[in-house]
Amino acid sequence: MLDTIVSLLKESGVYAWEISDVKTTGWEFYFIRHALDQNRVRKVEHITVKVYQLLSDGAWLGSASGEIAPTASAEEARALIEGLAYRATLVKNKPYTLHKPHPAEAAETKPIDAAAIARDFVETMRDLPETAGEDINSYEIFVAEKRRHFLNSEGIDLEESYPDSMIEVVVNARRDGHEIELYRMFPSGTCDAEGLRRDLLRTMRYGKDRLAARPTPALGKADVLFTGRDSVSLYEFFADRLGAAMVYRKMSDWKLGEPIAADFRGDRPGLTALRELPNSSKNRRYDAEGAPIRDTVLLDAGVAKNYLGGRMFSSYLGLNEAFLPTNFAVSGGSAEEAELRQGPYLEVVDFSDFQVDSMTGDLFGEIRLAYWHDGDTVRPVSGGSLSGSMLELMEDMRFTGASVQYNNWRVPAATRLKGVTVSGIE
Amino acid sequence: MKAPFSAYLNGLRGGLKELIALLRQDYDYVSVLATDSKGLAVRISQRSRSVSSETMTTERGVVVRVCRDGQYSEYALNNYDQAHPAAAAEEIRAALERQAALLRQTGTESFKTPVLADEPWELFVEKETEQLPETTDVKALVETLTAISDQAMTLGVDMLDCQTSAQSTHICKMFLSEHRDLRQSYVYSEGTVVAIVSREGRTQFGYEGLSGLCGPELFARLPEKAAASVAQAEELLDAGRIEPGEYEIITSPEVSGLIAHEAFGHGVEMDMFVKNRALGREYIGKRVGSDLVTMHEGALCAEDVTSYAFDDEGTPAGDVIEIEKGILKTGICDALSALRLGIAPTGNGKRENFEHKVYTRMTNTLFDSGEDSLEDMIASIKQGYLLEGMESGMEDPKHWGIQCIIKLGREIVDGKLSGKVVAPIIMTGYVPDLLGNVSMRSKDRQVFGTGGCGKGYKEWVKVSDGGPYLKTKARLG
Numbered sequence: 001m002l003d004t005i006v007s008l009l010k011e012s013g014v015y016a017w018e019i020s021d022v023k024t025t026g027w028e029f030y031f032i033r034h035a036l037d038q039n040r041v042r043k044v045e046h047i048t049v050k051v052y053q054l055l056s057d058g059a060w061l062g063s064a065s066g067e068i069a070p071t072a073s074a075e076e077a078r079a080l081i082e083g084l085a086y087r088a089t090l091v092k093n094k095p096y097t098l099h100k101p102h103p104a105e106a107a108e109t110k111p112i113d114a115a116a117i118a119r120d121f122v123e124t125m126r127d128l129p130e131t132a133g134e135d136i137n138s139y140e141i142f143v144a145e146k147r148r149h150f151l152n153s154e155g156i157d158l159e160e161s162y163p164d165s166m167i168e169v170v171v172n173a174r175r176d177g178h179e180i181e182l183y184r185m186f187p188s189g190t191c192d193a194e195g196l197r198r199d200l201l202r203t204m205r206y207g208k209d210r211l212a213a214r215p216t217p218a219l220g221k222a223d224v225l226f227t228g229r230d231s232v233s234l235y236e237f238f239a240d241r242l243g244a245a246m247v248y249r250k251m252s253d254w255k256l257g258e259p260i261a262a263d264f265r266g267d268r269p270g271l272t273a274l275r276e277l278p279n280s281s282k283n284r285r286y287d288a289e290g291a292p293i294r295d296t297v298l299l300d301a302g303v304a305k306n307y308l309g310g311r312m313f314s315s316y317l318g319l320n321e322a323f324l325p326t327n328f329a330v331s332g333g334s335a336e337e338a339e340l341r342q343g344p345y346l347e348v349v350d351f352s353d354f355q356v357d358s359m360t361g362d363l364f365g366e367i368r369l370a371y372w373h374d375g376d377t378v379r380p381v382s383g384g385s386l387s388g389s390m391l392e393l394m395e396d397m398r399f400t401g402a403s404v405q406y407n408n409w410r411v412p413a414a415t416r417l418k419g420v421t422v423s424g425i426e
Numbered sequence: 427m428k429a430p431f432s433a434y435l436n437g438l439r440g441g442l443k444e445l446i447a448l449l450r451q452d453y454d455y456v457s458v459l460a461t462d463s464k465g466l467a468v469r470i471s472q473r474s475r476s477v478s479s480e481t482m483t484t485e486r487g488v489v490v491r492v493c494r495d496g497q498y499s500e501y502a503l504n505n506y507d508q509a510h511p512a513a514a515a516e517e518i519r520a521a522l523e524r525q526a527a528l529l530r531q532t533g534t535e536s537f538k539t540p541v542l543a544d545e546p547w548e549l550f551v552e553k554e555t556e557q558l559p560e561t562t563d564v565k566a567l568v569e570t571l572t573a574i575s576d577q578a579m580t581l582g583v584d585m586l587d588c589q590t591s592a593q594s595t596h597i598c599k600m601f602l603s604e605h606r607d608l609r610q611s612y613v614y615s616e617g618t619v620v621a622i623v624s625r626e627g628r629t630q631f632g633y634e635g636l637s638g639l640c641g642p643e644l645f646a647r648l649p650e651k652a653a654a655s656v657a658q659a660e661e662l663l664d665a666g667r668i669e670p671g672e673y674e675i676i677t678s679p680e681v682s683g684l685i686a687h688e689a690f691g692h693g694v695e696m697d698m699f700v701k702n703r704a705l706g707r708e709y710i711g712k713r714v715g716s717d718l719v720t721m722h723e724g725a726l727c728a729e730d731v732t733s734y735a736f737d738d739e740g741t742p743a744g745d746v747i748e749i750e751k752g753i754l755k756t757g758i759c760d761a762l763s764a765l766r767l768g769i770a771p772t773g774n775g776k777r778e779n780f781e782h783k784v785y786t787r788m789t790n791t792l793f794d795s796g797e798d799s800l801e802d803m804i805a806s807i808k809q810g811y812l813l814e815g816m817e818s819g820m821e822d823p824k825h826w827g828i829q830c831i832i833k834l835g836r837e838i839v840d841g842k843l844s845g846k847v848v849a850p851i852i853m854t855g856y857v858p859d860l861l862g863n864v865s866m867r868s869k870d871r872q873v874f875g876t877g878g879c880g881k882g883y884k885e886w887v888k889v890s891d892g893g894p895y896l897k898t899k900a901r902l903g
Contacts, residue, residue, distance in 0.1 A: 026781075027525060028783070029525075029529075030783065031537075032537050032700065032701050034534070034535070035534075035535045035536060035537040036497065036529060036534050036535065036536050036537055037498075037537045038498045038499065038500065038762075038783060039497075039499045039500075039522070039525045039526075039529065040499065040500040040501070040502065040783060041499075041500070041501045041502070041518075041521045041522065041525065042501075042502045042503075042781050043501070043502070043503050043505075043521070044487065044502060044503060044504045044505075044781055045504060045505060046504075048480075063476065063477075064476075064477040064478065064479075065476075065477075065478045065479070065480070066478060066479030066480060067479065067480055067484070067486075069486045069504065070504060070505045071486075071504070071505055071506070071507070080479075083479075084479070087477045087564055088477070090477060090564055090565050090568045091468075091470075091475035091476060091477050091568060092475060093474055093475055115524065115528055118528060119528055119531070119532060122528070122529075122532045122534060123532060126532065126533075126534075137701055137702070137703060138701045138703070168882060168884070170701070170703065172702075179702075179824065180824055180825050181703060181822075181824040181825075183882055185882065185883055185884075218670070248473060249471075249473050249474075249586075249587055249622075250586050250587070250624065251586070251587075251622065251624075251629055253627060312474070313474075352820040352821075352822060352827065352829040352854075353818065353820035353829055355818065355831070359622075359629050359630075359631065360628075360629055360630055360631075360850075362850050364831060364850065364852045364903075365829070365852075366820070366827065366829035366852065366854045368822070368827070383827075383854070384854065384901070384903070385670075385829070385852045385854050385903040386903075387850075387852055387903055391627075421667075421670065421903070423670030423671075423852075423854075423901070423902075423903030424670075425854075425901060
């Protein structure tokens with residue numbers, strides 16, 4: 001099918017084209033408690049084609065994209081490509097060129113044993129030590145072998161394969177007839193049995209503490225400590241605002257070579273794009289447009305060093321080496337965790353849905369479980385919310401040099417934000 | 427005109443029936459959902475423009491559901507060759523047997539479920555539309571969106587950009603089993619205008635949208651959304667921060683819809699009852715809101731983005747009264763969960779697409795209207811806020827907590843809007859308190875379908891929700 005599409009694209013006379021062909025063999029298991037609710041197999045192929053047309057003697061570049069079904073006949077594929085070729089003439093963007101072949105390194109395909117990965121997940125969950133008070137309500141296991149083939153009209157022709165897994169787990173805790181749940185989602189390459197077990201045991205302890213939690217006090221402004229997966233949202237804010245698309249659209253005013261804050265009174269964050277992180281589900285040699293992924297410093301001691309992004313917006317900013325990274329590591333922390341745990345602070349370990357808006361900088365989340373450390377005692381609290389502006393809070397942010405990995409992000413083990421608005425319910 | 431049913435699916439019909447017959451030799455139940463949904467998405471801003479044939483719900487594929495000895499299994503594929511159903515049947519049997527072997531090796535027990543009912547039912551539905559996304563005039567649509575974006579740029583002094591989008595999807599689905607033969611075709615569309623403003627390093631955006639069970643003809647109404655989007659964005663630049671606390675509030679129809687969705691939408695998805703994940707199970711027949719709270723859910727109770735004739739399990743669409751005058755009456759249910767609970771399914775079994783499992787999902791979730799006017803509602807408040815614009819929500823069906831992120835609040839002092847605007851707002855609370863304090867509701871009701879809904883943080887489907895203006899109390903931060 002792919003050969004047919006390439007031939008049709010060459011015959012079509014379009015200025016340029018890209019093809020992404022992703023084949024997925026997925027194994028899925030859904031459990032209620034530890035009994036199998038449903039098992040599923042996915043065997044699918046998605047072929048996406050994007051065509052480009054040069055317009056008005058090169059003044060503009062148009063594009064249109066669409067999916068061609070693997071079952072499409074040659075006539076059907078031809079009609080779809082002709083339709084895309086016409087539609088591409090209707091939108092006018094500033095011209096840019098596609099990525100060219102990069103000779104440095106070939107992509108690779110290697111077999112992935114979905115059955116073995118799935119077995120690891122099933123056995124890890126089965127062997128968790130549950131108690132009468134804290135146990136597993138349900139979980140869903142997703143394991144996929146993905147094989148990606150990317151081609152473009154400049155001559156890029158690469159293939160790679162990778163495992164892509166995820167387990168969603170609901171933990172229950174109960175006491176005196178009252179039951180609550182905690183929700184967790186763990187994406188990864190393969191099954192990290194030790195990490196999964198450690199996180200779920202911690203989650204069960206959180207469940208127990210939430211049952212004993214009192215209403216969150218109305219703290220007004222308080223320091224907030226992040227020690228869990230929500231830390232990633234804090235640091236995604238930096239990656240987003242270093243995105244070429246946000247910069248070109250003027251939604252981010254961060255300039256290369258300049259500090260991203262007027263005054264850093266805390267730690268100065270560093271951010272690096274990495275081609276590989278251990279067991280990340282996002283380990284890729286090439287990005288979605290065929291650009292090689294390289295270890296690249298994006299932010300160094302609070303100074304913007306490189307933007308990240310796709311070909312279109314990177315090109316508009318005059319950047320030829322930019323790409324779309326998939327793994328990130330944060331650096332720059334100077335604190336020990338014990339140091340960040342000095343004085344009064346609120347350690348939030350479970351939100352309803354913690355969010356940081358990259359455009360406005362607003363952060364917010366309802367508190368499902370936090371620990372209020374008043375300087376002398378520690379007590380679990382629940383309810384209320386926190387809010388603030390990351391654009392302001394980053395100036396006083398402190399974080400550890402020690403780090404922890406959540407799939408494709410390696411972030412500080414603890415991050416302390418100063419002066420966050422905490423709306424309590426006590 | 428009628429939205430024509432997919433010729434591709436009609437071509438598969440015979441081969442899929444043969445596949446079902448072959449698999450029925452080995453399984454107690456076999457059904458197939460086949461999909462062929464085409465779309466159009468156009469996005470125009472001052473800085474980039476794109477056209478795509480893909481939307482959130484475009485797809486083409488087949489999912490086969492089988493049951494043997496009380497265990498349900500599925501196989502999703504998109505390379506089905508109708509000329510060789512025996513080969514496909516063998517591939518499905520072999521793949522599921524490999525999984526069964528692993529489950530035996532790990533000593534995994536099965537959650538046994540009875541065999542689904544399969545009473546004879548034939549249906550062929552082609553709903554009305556004026557245009558189709560496959561054949562609409564894309565050139566004219568690009569020009570319309572460009573004109574909206576250009577015009578919006580002239581409406582505010584702080585305008586940075588205006589992003590307009592138009593998406594239309596022609597849904598075609600076919601459900602086949604031994605005794606059922608269902609086919610449906612309909613078109614839904616949605617459009618948005620996002621005005622982005624910036625002043626002194628502060629960036630904000632306004633959002634206006636529209637949706638409907640119709641074709642791209644909907645987008646003729648999009649230009650009228652530009653001014654409101656720009657006005658909202660400009661207001662947000664000048665907005666102050668709210669003093670956290672509990673307030674009397676009036677929720678706009680959009681925010682009322684968000685509450686309906688998060689409060690008792692997710693809370694009565696009855697696959698959660700099977701897992702004992704929802705407190706609602708213990709409250710059927712009990713009071714969960716004031717007498718003014720009546721809430722409907724179902725594909726039949728509005729004509730919007732998810733108003734289908736049958737769901738992804740071949741169950742007829744419904745209109746369920748979940749809450750009637752404050753009393754929780756029932757929930758919504760997919761077919762397998764209904765079997766496990768011993769009740770009838772409500773037509774709410776939905777998949778993200780053919781590759782995904784069915785869950786109980788919302789369709790149109792709406793509060794009923796009342797008799798009050800917005801003016802009277804504002805006049806009744808000493809100190810509070812009129813809340814407008816939704817960003818996101820999250821529920822906790824086990825604990826009945828709710829989190830709603832709302833774009834802005836207009837201050838009400840002594841029965842009048844003071845002119846002061848605060849933003850953003852996080853509304854939190856305990857659902858029975860929030861609904862129990864509903865004391866007024868307006869006559870008008872609106873439905874919004876530009877958003878999506880996840881189950882947890884995945885399984886994204888189209889939903890619509892809405893209601894009238896509601897007066898209640900809530901904690902705002």
